[in-house]
Amino acid sequence: MEDPVDPFAEFLVTLQALWTNATAFFSGVIEPGWRQNQVLIVLALAIVSWGLHRSSGNLLQRWVRSREGWAKWQLRVIVQLKRRLGLMWFAALAGIVYAIMQEITWPSRSYLIGLAATLAFVWVCIAFAAQLVRNRPLRRIVTWALWIYATLYFLNVSDDVAAFMDGLALELGDFRLSLLTLITAIVVIGLLITLARFASQATASTIRRNEDISPSMQVLAVKGVQLAMYGIAFYLGVKAVGIDLTGLAVLSGAIGVGLGFGLQKVVSNLVSGVIILLDKSIKPGDVISLGETFGWIQTLGARYASVVTRDGKEYLIPNEDLITGQVVNWSHSNDFVRLDIFFGTAYGDDPHKVRKLAIDAAAGVDRVLNHPKLPVCHIVGFGDSSVDYILRFWIRDPTGGLTNIRGNVYLALWDAFQEHGISIPFPQREVRMLEDGNG
Template sequence: MIPPALASWLAESGFGAPTAPDLVEAAVAGGIAILALAAGWLAGRRLGPPIAAFWQARVGNHVEGLAHRMGALVRHGSAALLLAIALNAWPWAALARAELGFALASASAMTMLVFMRGLHMPRWSAWAAATAVFAAILSHAIGGFNVITGTLDRIGMDVGTRRISLLAVVTILITAIALYAAARLANRVIAHSIAQARGFDATQKLLVQKLASIAVIVVVFFFGIDLLGIDLTSFAVFSGAMGLAVGFGLQKTVGNLIAGIILLMDRSIKPGDVIVVGDSFGWVNKIGVRAVSVITRDGEEHLIPNENLMTQEVENWSFSDRNVRVRIPVGIAYESDVKLAQKLMLEAALESPRVLQSPRPNVWMTSFGDYALEHEILAWISDPEGGVGNVKSDVLNRLWVKFQEHGIEIPFPQQVLHFRSSKGDRIGSVAGVRSETPVGGLEDAP
């Protein structure tokens, strides 16, 4: 037995006992649906690859998930468009309308599913959106959309002067998913467009991308509020509480956000710069909303708050010039050929692959040490992000070989003690500190 309410709705929708003309019309509608699906498959085969290539060229890897799904997207989208035209171009009977509606709902749901997965949306959200699209289109095609919305609206409860129904919850959920997907797509397309612009450097592109991202979020938020019909005056209390939260609890977060924007605007620190902040040395990987990512030579990634870079002293080795001078101390024995040793130091520096030929390296004698003639090799490099210690190691290794080949001695600490009797006569010497100071307790020495 069919429930009376369902039987009444089927009668109102025209789903009575089918007649011969109804069956013929249903067969025609089925044939049209098959032709629309076949045309969509052909469009996906022929138009999918060139559209995917165009998308890859225009958007690149910012929306990498849609490129290889473009064939499926064109296939289902073309079929859905043709089915929508066929459904609304003729006053079909109930059975034929149900067939076309089911085909249109399926094609539209598949289009939504492919699109959402192409944006790397969570699987549950993609399937939820596809299910909602399928249910809405099918129920609209067979005339039962108002029945579904009315049923969902009756399931709910009153909270104060407002009514919270299942229809409102579903509407808010579907709207939020759709707006999030639209904002995600808009952000990535805008990011690629800005990245391809030739009038900005890397720092300006990053700043414009962040400002554009904030603008997209604001636009999507207010569009969603208007779409859901929410009165903005209801946010008055919320905005006041938000102001207090920013003033007390979120001042550091807001300060870091503003500091990050200022860093990008004055371009004092850019991605790729080599900086030293306190004990952190490395190159800037990216400038985020809250912190700057600095990668050290050990592969460690330090997240330094933006405010610290604004208030502390920062060494930027590549701010105005990427050339950095490396100082390599070298000591030679006093008995060595100084001119030859300095020539070998210069050759070792010039042979190192990372040392620049211009400006040329130089060798300075810095002091007469206790046991060595102190020198310093001054070499220039243009890639400080590659590290400094490995340059010193390479030059010193080359210099060691050259010193060995030419008999240049590298001294080690030597100390000589001269022992004298209390009468001032020298009585011997041993390794120790070079000194003429009498050593007590030797009066009885032979």
């Protein structure tokens, strides 16, 4: 029967092998010879590339500023290109020097230069490919992981380093999580989530173009597709690197119970968001009033609704408040909104003439509907010094504002009354100074 292998002993052997290789390389660099010459050539090429990066970067920047009408994706490509001009110059120069030295001397005397050129080219390709990952922290993790892996691979030490990182592991019973497995999982999950994002965006665009689906159902369908895509990507990524989740079942259950008590509001908002999308009581584009907030729904998120007011403020209202609170939806069943304004005229003015002038004045204001709902004017009472009226009119674009349309109607009434001699009474008081009888 064979003796069991000691993981710690394997870890020490791997670490010793890495140290031996590193020591041998640096010893060769310190001693005069072709290896040292190659290192000096690489350093010289790096300095030249840095100078070319500064000069060519300035030229590229001036050229871009002289152009107009560029799309955002084109500008992003130029920015990424400018950042990596030095590395691109180094890859090109090192490749040229390597090709020349391959022809005029022994291949071993240009091995390090060729390796540096290859690594620079691979690093540039990885940097541009990593831009597909939109999440910045995840993009940096994926980029550095691929850079490190490519470097170790071309240095022919990837197997030794992999064994070293696999020896750094956390073991809990049957569950084992090594540093190598963790890094691999992050990279694989990052790539799968990027693919899932592209797939969900393509599906979302198709759903939004379908006019047969209501706006609220479009939001619900898009959220469902995104959740399914990202969930599948995470699950496949975990399974692809061989992580067994059954060992964490008990721990995840306990964590889930704790999160259930601590995230009650979050879960309530999530459920409320689904209910809002299903019953279609509120949908993107609706104009609502909630307390002192008046605006239109810009987006419906999983946790909150974005309400934009006329003054440009954007309120993030939790979905639970939209379910439990009293919400005025100005455009729930139709787009028509009725507005009322009150005014009074003197008793000496003909009320029939006043009503006609008020209706005509309101009908002449932009945004006030003349069909199918016409403005109407009624007497609502006889006041102390005026005959009181109510003028009712309809609009169908509340997103354009309510205060401004009321102001325009009031102004039209003022102009009409001034033109036809209709007076608007207002309280007047007289102050009499009584003389002192004893003075």
